[in-house]
Amino acid sequence: MSAHQKNRYENDYKPDENRNKGASRWSHCRKRGADGSLRKSHAIEEPGKCSQHSGRPESFTTPESEGPVSRVKNWGDEVEAEEMRSNVRNDMHRSDSRDSRDSKESPAKGDIETDETTLIRRQKQINYGKNTLAYDRYIKEVPKHMRQPGVHPKTPNKFKKYSRRSWDQQIKLWRVKLHAWDPPAEEGSDLQQIEEIDLGEIMDFELDVECSADTESQCPTSSGKSLSLAEDSFTGTPKKMMKTEDAEMS
């Protein structure tokens, strides 16, 4: 996980500590911390998070607002969100101009996902995957023109129209596939077991799930052993620090 996300979980364990390292604007809005314990609902005093708007409690939200977001924001978070938004918009313009020339890759004009919230959410998920050492090693090892469909993971195209479940599943599968490029660890037999997985198994699994995108329960059971091993080592995957989005790499 990126350091940004890692900090968010760390914050959940220590709700009372003064934190000025990348506190996510969402972290204090969750009712329960990651350990399941109920968080205090009143605002925790953080640098820059004083109540500047009097008369309303910190927890005040309206249905029209963006959701459970604190009214006073952390500048670091805000700037990163701005950056992501403008990167996504730049991506959109880039893909617009590419449309007519590269129809194999891009969806037809009418079928482009344009909702900014969705695009940003998808881009975040893509960023988490690209922020891994596995991804770094993968792109160094396998240049784009050498990639074989099915064998080599491909970043899902955020501009294509998909249902939420379908998209989330594609991301999950993509990340599982990327694990094949995890750096070798000193300890941990689970990583070695990953390498033993027959790629054929993974391909079958992928076909299974794509046909029935509705039932998520299919996921853990269909290919049994190989996927549960992947899930085990998921949390152990070495991650890099949060990085800014650079040009689309895959």
Next chain:
Amino acid sequence: MDSAWTAFDVVTQTMLQKAFDDPKTVDLEKLSNAIVDQSLKDLSFCKDAGRMCYAVVQAEAQKAATSVFRRNLLTRLQQEFTAREQTRNRSVREWVCLVTFICSIFDYIKVNNAPLVALVDPVYDCLYRLAQPDALINEEEVDCLVVQLHRVGEQLEQTNSQRMNQLFYLLRDGFLLQEDLSSMTRLLLLEILEFRASGWTLTDTAHKRSKEYFMGERSGIPV
């Protein structure tokens, strides 16, 4: 910027140099704190500190693909901003440095060539504070106000013209109604009022008139 970094001690200078060459090997949080600390004491430094910071931000983005420095810088800046009233009470000089520094950051650090939206309201808040009657009687604060408006006024207005209008109502009121202002202050206020009125550029007439006031060839309060 080349002379700016000589304000630092040798250790920090080395850190800064390394940050350009290989950002991953440097404690960027420490570096950002060093820059902020220096900016709050040294008025001549903080004008250009924004440029230095932007250089580090870009180096980190290009060479390490992270944004640790920027994030730390902004967090620290936010802390200082939140405590600005206490800072002003403690030392007007430090307060003026803080405003200069925040505006410098706003001026130089861009995201995909756009100004930092997150800093727009804080900058306005600072300028509003400088336009209050108790600040207008200090030439140090007035000077800061007009200098910053010269630097970032146009950009600020583009991002939020309503707040700029309100700010200028305050300035106009101060100029016309406040009795205890020095003549230098009045001159500076007049100049900035005209500067904005002519689209954030210096017209020849305005320039000439400022000079005349300064030389004492004109007197009295123009309306």
